[in-house]
Structure formats: structure tokens, C-alpha cells
Amino acid sequence: MKKILLTVFAITFFINAKAQSAEVAITKKENDTGKIYTSVEKAPQFPGGIQSFYHYLAATIVYPVDARTKNRQGRVIITMTIEKDGSLTDIKVVRGVSPSIDQEAVRAMSACPKWIPATQNGLPVRVLYTVPIAFTLGK
Template sequence: MHVNLYTRQPIVSKACFLTIGLFLLSVACFAQRLAERDMNVYTVVEKQPEFPGGIGALMEYLKTSVQYPPEAKKAKIKDRLFVSFIVELDGSRTDITVLKGLGYGCDEEAMRVVRAMPCWEPGSQSGRLIRVKYNLPILFGTDYPKVKVRYRGLPTFAG
């Protein structure tokens, strides 16, 4: 260790400062890369987000929760609209927007129903949870089809 002869204090070498500076810089860069990765929103993933209970439970929820607005009933609106939202890492929904609206109070009703949904199971890619954009059709004035799920997940093959 080098000592300054006038003050009798140790002299910290330039190499020590350089090492500490590079370490702090690498930590900051690594943290920034993680934050950027978490903010990505995907549309095609290995495991799509899922409503609790599956697609059948989602259809049942929509049947019981969607209330046909009186203005739409009076105008005899019978169509579907599409709502887009992001399923977050904790299963909550954010960024709720109507893609193809119908008007007559249907857009507001669709957004109300999506906001009131229970938390979804988030999507995943390569074993880690990710944010996924989901587009959901909501029907007004028509019945939802009956959905029967015959298998759960993708088939696996040997080899």
C-alpha cells in the first residue's frame, strides 16, 4: 500500500477506483435490462393467459355479466365488439380499449365487464411470466356458443 508522505494517509490507486466504477456501471446496466424485459407486451406466446376455469368459464362469465344496454335494445343492435387488454404478470388487466365498438352503451358495458373480471392466470414464455395482449369478443343481442374443451394444453410427442 502506498502512503502519502505529507499527510500519512494511504493513497487509493487508480485501479481501485476503476474497479468500483466498472462494477457500479455493470449493476446499473443489468438492472436496466431487466426493467426493459419486463415492460415488453407479447401477442403470441407459448402459454396464453387464461381466465380462471378456462374458456368455458369465461363464456359463462360473459353470459351472466354482460347486461344488454337499453339504448342498444331499442336500436336492435345484435353484433359483437372486440375489447383489447393486457394481462399483467399478476393476472390483472390494464390498457383496456375497445377495438371495434358498437355504440349505444355497448362499449361502456364491455369495458365494465372486463374491469370486473377476476384475475387471470398470466401467460408465460420459456417458463417465465410475461405481459400478454389479449383480444376478447363480447356479444350483444346474440347468445354465446357452447364451448366444450376436449383437451387441456398442447400434445407432447416422444423424441
């Protein structure tokens, strides 16, 4: 099952982070903790790279029993803020599949280790990041 999930993640996993200049970045202020960029010079990275992230998801995600019995499948789109220290905050479902699958995707991302933060002008910055997570039942 893990191999099936890993294959599905590798095929359907796309990360939305575009490298553009700071002038193009859309930002938002939150409690004077700094801007949240949507595009940065250097995107954040999961420790060990994208393959390590696939392995992390495959090892962490547990397909919800109710979704499995109802044959629920699909892609959950998650947004989150990757902070200057690499921690993940404000994890939200943008597009869901079912309540139990959505909760599992949020749980997996909440348990995620710290990422290598994004940088802008050589300094770590907060960035809004989007992650699609595919839930597919194997045969």
C-alpha cells in the same frame, strides 16, 4: 336471455393468442415494467377455463336498455393487457357497436377476476390479448 347470450358467446367467441417463439413476438416498452408480448409459448387463461369465461360474461353483461330499444346488435372487439399477476389493464374497444354497448363490454372486462398469466420461457409475462364479445338480442 342468459342461455341465449351464452350460446352466442360460445359460437362467436375467439381468442387471439398465438403460441410462437419469443423471437417472433412483437413487443413494446412501457415505463420499464417489461415487454408486452403478442405471442407467447403459453397463452393466458381465465380461471376455470373458457367455459367459465362464457359463464362469467353471461352473468355479468347487462344489455343496455337504449341499445335494446334501438335493436342494436353486433360484436365488440376488446384489446387488453394481461399483466404478470393476471390483472387486466389498458382495456380498449378496437371495434365497437354503439357507445352504450361498447361501455358495457369494457365494464364487464374491467370487473373480470385475475387471469392465469401467459408464460414465456417458463416465466409469467405481460401479453396483449384480444377478445370479441357478441351482443345479440334473442326473440
